[in-house]
Amino acid sequence: MPNTAHRDAILFVLASIPGGRVATYGQIARLAGQPGGARYVGHLLSALSGKSVLPWHRVINAAGRISLPKESDAYLRQKALLSSEGIQFIGEKISLRVFQWRI
DNA sequence: CACCTGACGCGTA
DNA sequence: TTACGCGCCAGGT
Numbered sequence: 001m002p003n004t005a006h007r008d009a010i011l012f013v014l015a016s017i018p019g020g021r022v023a024t025y026g027q028i029a030r031l032a033g034q035p036g037g038a039r040y041v042g043h044l045l046s047a048l049s050g051k052s053v054l055p056w057h058r059v060i061n062a063a064g065r066i067s068l069p070k071e072s073d074a075y076l077r078q079k080a081l082l083s084s085e086g087i088q089f090i091g092e093k094i095s096l097r098v099f100q101w102r103i
Numbered sequence: 104c105a106c107c108t109g110a111c112g113c114g115t116a
Numbered sequence: 117t118t119a120c121g122c123g124c125c126a127g128g129t
Contacts, residue, residue, distance in 0.1 A: 002126070025111050029125090038111040039125050045110055059110075067110040074110085 002040060009033060010041055017058045020085045022094060024062045042067065057081040064093040 009032035017023050029037035045056050057078040061067045068075040070092070079089070088095045 026113095029111090034125090036112090036124050037126090039109070040111090041125095042110040043126055056110090061110075062112055069110095078110095 002034075002037075006032070006034060006037075006040075007044060010037075010044060011054060014041075014054050014056070014059065017055055019055070019058075020087065022058045022060050022082065022087065024060060025067070026062055028059065058085075060094060064095075066092070 010028060013023075013028050013031045023031075025038040025041040028041050029035060034040065041059070045059060048054060048056055050056075059067075066075055066078050068078065082094070083089070
């Protein structure tokens with residue numbers, strides 16, 4: 001059962017992702033001290049859905065892709081936001097250079 | 104309690 | 117490279 005501390009830890013890590021960089025759901029969960037909680041991160045993000053100042057768009061899956069339906073508006077918004085931060089796409093995938101950052 | 108559903112991850116084929 | 121299976125976690129029926 002995640003309490004507010006678990007949630008806050010994840011949101012803190014999310015807020016610490018620098019512009020121009022991205023992190024995966026799994027990385028965020030691990031950095032928040034919750035290995036294996038990748039799905040929980042996604043769950044929180046879907047709840048935030050826009051109305052937050054947090055950089056939700058800097059979160060992608062381990063395959064280097066946006067975890068939203070390719071034809072959805074949300075997908076296009078996220079891709080546009082990432083592009084505006086200088087993140088390069090190779091087709092649907094994001095170049096590996098922007099993965100893995102240090103706290 | 105039993106199932107089902109997700110913005111997930113990883114090993115295998 | 118794509119496709120599955122299985123494990124993972126939280127919430128909703």
